[in-house]
Amino acid sequence: MKLRLHEVAKVVGAKNDITEFEDVDLSQIEFDSRKITVGDLFLPLKGARDGHDFIEIAFENGALATFSEKVVEGHPYILVDDCLTAFQTLASYYIERSRVDVIAVTGSNGKTTTKDMIAQLLATTYNTYKTQGNYNNEIGLPYTVLHMPDNTEKLVLEMGQDHLGDIKLLSEIARPHIGVVTLVAEAHLEFFGSRDKIAEGKMQITDGIDSDGILIAPADVIINPYLPENQTTIRFGADEDIFITELQEAKESLSFKTNFLEESVFLPITGKYNATNAMVAAYVAKLLMVTDQDIYQAFRNLELTKNRTEWKKAANGADILSDVYNANPTAMKLILETFSSIPKNEGGRKLAVLADMKELGDASIALHESVIESLSPESLDMLFFYGDDIRSLSDLAIEKFPENQVFFFEKSADKDDFEALSEAILDNLEKNDQILLKGSNSMKLANIVASLETN
Structure with a gap:
């Protein structure tokens, strides 16, 4: 500084x-x-x-x-x-004085991964700095700005929201040239009341984008009322401005083509949602004159913030798909879709551990129940549910799956079956199995992942 x-x-x-x-x-x-x-x-x-x-x-x-x-x-x-307001004012001034190009990323899912991807692609060509860890709020964003290296040319900032107006504040501090909205899902629904209000909050990223800036946003009609009238907007999705073709998923990788790159992109991570994140990151890189070859190479060497979706190895040899950082219904359905589509290991089964999704408000029970459409006995052999609101989803799964394939473990004010859940998973997981763990961070499934890795 x-x-x-x-x-x-x-x-x-x-x-x-x-x-x-x-x-x-x-x-x-x-x-x-x-x-x-x-x-x-x-x-x-x-x-x-x-x-x-x-x-x-x-x-x-x-x-x-x-x-x-x-x-x-x-x-x-x-x-x-007010010290915090002064801090934010100073950060905004510092961005203006340094004349750094700001790329801002928000979304209910995928914002950290997309931020990491954009930064890694831009780093092939520019001195690039990005939000570290989860420093994406009214304190973390100005802290990131005021700690960027002196030679920074491109600054990639993640913007999170808990309440309406959070993104507006962050965008007006950062004044991004490019703004990205990855996805509008049900995260923090308890504080917003509806997905429409979540969309309104996410789209406030446009409030700080400069007059000749660019917004990149999904082809989701829920954001249409909040699209700026006099700003370049690029939509992504089927039949939109940018889209994915020839997507191929494997256990630990995926590849795809887009309508703006000549060759296929290879990623050493799984999940078709990550293909979308990568496509958006690649488009940002193209806008900023990164070459196609640098884009392909950076993706092949991709490194992401830890605790996102990643394959790990259990001590007994089983494969663990860990996605325990956060959860909402859209994210849970997406990871279940990915996990279900991956071929089983020879002689192995597929197990899924699903825990409560927090901050869903009055609609929590119904939103948990909506995940039933992503649970199929044809692709999943054993289900473990843990929490309170997820109990109703467990009940639906019991009706849908054969006997002794679904197990529920309670977490309420009166009872916590976490130890019993851990023991049941350890007792049932075999060396050729694949197991998915997904839930909100506060449900502490990361502890089970660590236990599986060592026991």
Whole structure:
């Protein structure tokens, strides 16, 4: 972060006379006093603890100055009404000053994977930086901006939403040139009330896109009312502006062609939804003048953020398809479709462990039940259900599947069968089997994956 103290104070509209403090170069900005190093600017945010309580510690660790919402005795400080707002204002200024190209990605599913793909493709040609981990909210996005390397040419930002207006804020901070919406599904339905409201929230990415910018969005009619009138929009899907042909899925890879690349794209990951993510990433790369050959090569060497869909190996030799980071009905149906289409191992079976999908609101039971259409006795040999809202889906599966193929384990305020679930899976999984695990992160299926890998 190549900024000076007086410059920062001017940008955020400091309420104190900053000229009484020396105008020094600031190294970077941190909101965790434990991460402060010599030369940093401290940002005291209010959370479970008030960051102002740690200002003295930040200076002991080497901070040169701090933001503050009150007078700080004995140290350089920038007085503001709200530290978080000042942080966001500074990030927006820094993007404008650095003249970096911003590509913003949002969506109910696939945004992290698409962000990773875009960044990896662009890195073949440009100095590229991207959102690290899940830093995709009102704190994480400006943090990413203010920590990008000085030579960054392309900045790929992930934007998440929990409530209506979240994406609007992030887009107006980042002012992207290219905005991508991957998918509108039922994530966080509890806070939005309807899928239509989710679509409205996701489409607020257009609020910050510059006048000559480009929106890339799915061919989903639910977003049509929110499409900007005077902005270039590229739709993806069958018979749309960009689309997939000749898709071929294998256990640990897939390949496809598109209408804008001459050769087939090969990906060392599975899931036809990832073909869509890759197609969108490739189109962004093409818009930014990355060559076709660089696109093909980058995909062959693809590396994604961990905890997304990935094949692992159980200690007994069984294959694990882990997709335990998050879940909503659309995502669960997609991964079940992929898992069901993969051929069984010789002499092996297919098992699926499905856990509650959170934040679905009043429609939670019905949305869980809708997954029944993706559960077939012809392709799945054994089902384990874990949770509370998923109980009704388990009941439907019991009616649809042969006896002793469906098992339910409770997780409620009164009872938690997690240990029994873990033991049942370990007892039933054989070396030639394939097992899928899918559920919201809070259901802790990742712990079962880890147990399968070691026991």
